[in-house]
Amino acid sequence: MRLTTLILLAAMAFSSCKKGQADFHISGFALDESNMQVLAGAQIDVYKKNAGSEEQVHVKTLQTDAEGKFELDLKRDQFVSLIMRVSKDGYFTEEKTVNFKDLTLKQTNFINFTTTGKSWVKIHLVHTESADTRIDIIKTQGKSACTECCPDGYQQFIGILDTVFYCVNDANTVYEITYFKQFSSFSGTKSVITPHMDTTELLLNY
Secondary structure: OHHHHHHHHHHHHHHHHHHHHOEEEEEEEEEEOOOOEEOOOOEEEEEEEEOOOOOOEEEEEEEOOOOOEEEEEEEOOOEEEEEEEEEOOOEOOEEEEEEHHHOOOOOOEEOOEEEOEEEEEEEEEEEOOOOOOEEEEEEEEOOOOOOOOOOOOOEEEEOOEEEEEEEEEEOOEEEEEEEEEOOOOOEEEEEEEEOOOOEEEEEEEO
16 A cells, blocks of 8 residues: 555656646846836736737736746647736836747746836927917937837927927936927927926927
């Protein structure tokens, strides 16, 4: 009886060992680049894409610890790639795609994230002189190519106005506009630094 028990325990241990070898171990951290510190309490959503499908199948949701670290054990199956997204209120969501062929069973797979805090610029344009005045404005520094970003390229404003619009920016960085008043020599740049989770006014009175 005792011998049978020992054999069963040995078999279970062997099975457990084999099972562990079939797991990918993933570890990493999230960094808040705006303040150059770790990002604790960030949510990491893990999805996979299977062969022949574009559907993203949810695998697991994790949170970074007080040191900004996370760990994940993932079964080795027939997925093609992993999609990992890090998010937190007040921060831009960042995403990484990891191909199956780039993962290894032999050692820990390190996947790190860097994101930035959100801030906003309040662009305030004021003109009181002529209904015929035209001014062109273009963003020359600041956050771009994000779903929340103000459009790149020139924006034209005509006539007498007192208008405000808001643009998102990476926290603690410069947001700059360049302006050209048509048929005049009035042109230049204006810029502000936008603190994390705050709105800073950029006033252009022309």
